[in-house]
Amino acid sequence: MSPLHINEERTVAEQLHMYIKQGYSRLFHGGDFKRIEDVVEKEDVDNLKAEDIYLVIDRMSVDNGKDSISRLVDSSETAFYEGDGACRIMFLPSMICYDFSTKFEADGITFEEPSDNMFSFNSPAGACPECQGFGNIVGIDEKLVVPNTSLSVYDGCVVCWNGDKMSAWKNEFCRKAAKDDFPIFEPYYNLTQKQKDWLWHGLPSEKKSNIKDRVCIDAFFMMVKENQYKIQYLVMMNRYRGKTVCPSCHGTRLKKEAEYVKICGKSISNLVEMPITRLKEWFDNLQLTEHEEHIGRRLLTEIKNRLQFLLNVGLGYLTLSRMSNTLSGGESQRINLTTSLGSSLVGSLYILDEPSIGLHSRDTERLINTLKELQGLGNTVVIVEHDEEIMRAADYLIDVGPDAGRLGGKIVFEGNAALMNDVKVYEKYPDSHTVRYLIGKETIELPAGRRKWNRSINIKGARMNNLRGVDVSIPLNVFTTVTGVSGSGKSSLIKGILYPAVKRLMGDVCDAPGEHSSIDGDIKAIKHIEFVDQNPIGKSTRSNPATYVKAYDAIRDLFAQQPLSQQMGFTSQYFSFNTDGGRCDECKGVGVITVEMQFMADLILPCESCHGHRFKKDILDVTYNGKNIDDVLNMTISEAIQFFSDNNQKAIVKRLKPLEDVGLGYIKLGQNSSTLSGGENQRVKLAYFIGHENQEPTLFIFDEPTTGLHFHDIKRLLKTFDALIERGHTVVVIEHNLDVIKCADHVIDMGPDGGDCGGMLVACGTPEDICKNRKSITGKYLKEKLSL
Known part of the structure; x- marks a missing residue:
């Protein structure tokens, strides 16, 4: 027999009719066997309780014969299927019953058989059913409800509870909080996850209450939702709606069944949230039984090798769950490089375009070793590069020049990279800027002195991403570089906090700054702030x-x-x-005609009317x-x-x-x-500001402006920075290039490492001060440039 299991929201009567159609004839109810037709016709079916009814699958006498055992097995399987994993066997005439279940006895949970797709959010078999595998849904956004995490509940961190009317919610929560020892005077960022859950979902003393009767953020917005027919509540609801973490999967993007499968206490979501550095350590220290080791030997070897490749190219600070659209161009290129290493191809030609973009000197060493490993497999590696370390590590150098544009296009040096140690090579190749710099005939000189400063912008308690409550001062009217290995928190500090925070203080519209306690200092000493990024200089196809x-x-x-x-x-x-008026009517001044090819790439043809002249x-x-x-x-x-x-x-x-x-x-x-490339776009913007007539003090922020620049161009760029500072402006540069760092007036070094091991202020001061700090990885490499 199997207990009555009602599927697809049917009633008891509908389920019984379904059993009749399927060929079943009897059920057990009220201590007796009855025909299903009799129950449907003679009894009040709607008042019958499903848990008291059992469907009779089969009645038989059991012996040791093969046919008898086979019939018993088939009937048992049918009973488990019809009973949703439950089955009862009754012995007659004693009426002794034995219940069996495929579910766990304690909580009735079931486990589906694992498959590859079950652990993929790109497959319906593994994706969270609520967010469809995206990890986010549209709901109440925590960042909008609590925009300033340095405030406490008592001080009004929950902004929707501020104001004359809504403050009653805050007052009531503060009154009830004492009973559960909730810290109402503690800044929001210091609250534990459990305490945040109390604020959002209800205090422990309210657990038995209905959600509507609790005093918490969820209950507040439930009240707002019920009153949306009033315009003020509708506006309030929309004000705090945004992308929020899926409450079902908590951002993992996988359904809960995937989380049940664990290896040494870790689910797949736990693993992909670890930085690659820690993940590699976890796999290295993984303790498995002999049987498990036998099953996973080949897989573990592949996993460890691929993680090591990612570490070798300086990506140890990333997590495997990182969205690909948040990666920089350099990071994407290095991930593709590790894919090639993992495939172990032989006899291939690899062409890389500046793989050192965004890499610290320490990580550049690792990249060189990885490239040599790729070459050692029997491949050819060709690199377009400006980095000095990679050029010196090469087997063969081809230098194109001598200058750019119409003054370039010639091979000015071609030969073994070891020749760069011979001063006489300069006499043979006098037109090569690269040769002049590599042999030391031309250098990027140190400044005559470091500029002094007495005004600054001070950031306190910076906590965005991996920053750990950093307090730092940004000097004004000098040249400052922000350094550190990849993932140390440089961009979070400058792009995520300094730029939007100062821009908002100036009254401009900008994205919300990252978490921090305060920002103060001599902000009034600057009139403008400009972030000179590498985005295209214009949205129009005609911009130039x-x-x-x-x-x-x-x-x-x-x-x-x-x-x-x-x-x-x-x-x-x-x-x-x-x-x-004057532009070509056919191409509208573009010079080309774009033919849409639907599923293929668009076809771009010269305009037949103006022949590409645009007028x-x-x-x-x-x-x-x-x-x-x-x-x-x-x-x-x-x-x-x-x-x-x-x-x-x-x-x-x-x-x-x-x-x-x-x-x-x-x-x-x-x-x-x-x-134009990203670096060219950035320099066009810089040129605009240099030629701009506005002389009001401006804070300029640059993110790796040396991307794609030769030594010769870096020298020019530094002169441009000096020109801006002489005009009374401030220059802050996020940079890895040691030639730029050594010329700075002030250096802010983040680290000591990337990801979870970073986010701290390691050292700050002049380049010489950074070199004296033993914890600074940047200082270690900067010593060579300063000859200390």
Whole structure:
């Protein structure tokens, strides 16, 4: 027999009718066997309790015969199926019963048989049913409810409980909190997870109460939801809604059944949340039985090797659960590199574009060892690189130059990297900037002295991501570098806290800053704050360096003043490819026609009307000293400066000169912004600020501005920073490049390591001070640059 199990929200009557259709005829109820048809016709079925009814699967006499045993097994399996894992055997006529169940006796839980897909959030078999494997749902956002975690409950950290009317909730919670020893005067960030749960879901003394009768944040928003028909409550509900962690899977993205499977007390979610450094240690120290070791030997070898590859390329601070869209370009490239190492390919050609981007000098050493390991397998590795350590570690160097743009394109050195130790090689290859720097003929000189400072912006209690309550001062009117190994907390401190916090204090709209206790100091000493990132300089496909630095306005005015323009009535607007008039009507000033190919990549063809010149023929007939507008836009920055200098156009040259000063003399004046690299975009923005007339004190923040820069270009960049500081501005740079760090007035070194082992202020002061600190990994490598 099997207990009555009602599926799919059927009633008892509907379930009994279903049994009749399936061919069953009897059930056990009230101490007697009855026909199902009789029960349905003669009894009040709706009042019958399902737990008192048993479906009779089979009646038989058992002996030792094969047929009898086979029938017993089949009937038992059917009983377990119909009873949802429960079965009862009754012996007649004694009526002695034995109950069996596939569920655990203590809590009735069931376990499904594990499979690969069960541990994948990309599969319906493993994804959390509530969030569909995303880990987030739209709900009440903790960051919106408690925006300032340095406040206590008593001081009003729960902002929806502030105000005359809603403060009654806070007062009532504070009154009840004493009974459960809840610390109402403790800052929110200091509360334990259990105490936060009390604040959100109810105090322990209220557990027996209905959620609506409790005094907690959940109960508050339940009240707000019930009153949404009133406009003020609807507005309040929407104000605090946002992406929040899924309450079912708690952000793991897997269904609860996947969490039941554990190895040495750890579920798969516990493991992927560990930094790779700790995860490798866990697998190295894993204690398994002989049988388990036999089953997992090959798998464990693969896991350990792949984790070691990730450590070797400097990614030990990442967790395996990290979203791929939050990785930097350098991190993504190094992960792809470890994939290649893990596949153990032989006889392949690997081409890497600046794999050292975002790497500390310590991690660069590990990367070099990984690349040599890849080469040792029988592969060829070709790297486009500017990093000195990688160049010196190479077997063969090919240097292209001597300069950029039209002044480059030649092979100025080709040979064994060991030749860089021979001073005589300079006499043979005098045009190579790389050779001059590597043999020491040309260097990035140390500044004559370090600038002194007496004003600063002070951040206290920085706790964003892995920061551990850091207190730090950012000096003003000097050149500051923020250093540390990858994942040490540099970006969290500067991009996540300093920039948005100061921008908000200035009254600008910005994302909420990361968790911190306070920010004060001489903030009024600066009038603006600019984060010069590597994002594209314009959203339009027609944006280019000339339009961004405002040089193109003067160029259009110049062409509008030419005799043919005045004769034809062409104003400066006719020389713009953003407005109708002079631009090509067919391509709208883009120069190309984009053909959408649906499921294939778009097809980009030159415009047949203007042949890629972007303007109408009448506009192209207007010339200035033999050059039309298209000729000017196709000039490099250096060519344009020379051209307009020869013709005494000082206003245009003044706008273009900063682009050359930051090492962008090789790019074209009208080059599409989408074709610029991240480093080029950043330097175009820097050039704009240098050429800007606004002289009010500004705090400039740069995130690794040396990305993609040669020694020669870094030297120029440092001169640009000096020019900004001489104008009364402040420069803060997040950087790994030792040539930049050694030239700083003040260094803030984060660490000591990445991830959970980082987030602390290791040292701060001049570069010489950093070198004296034994805990500083940056100081260890900086000593060589400073010859200490």
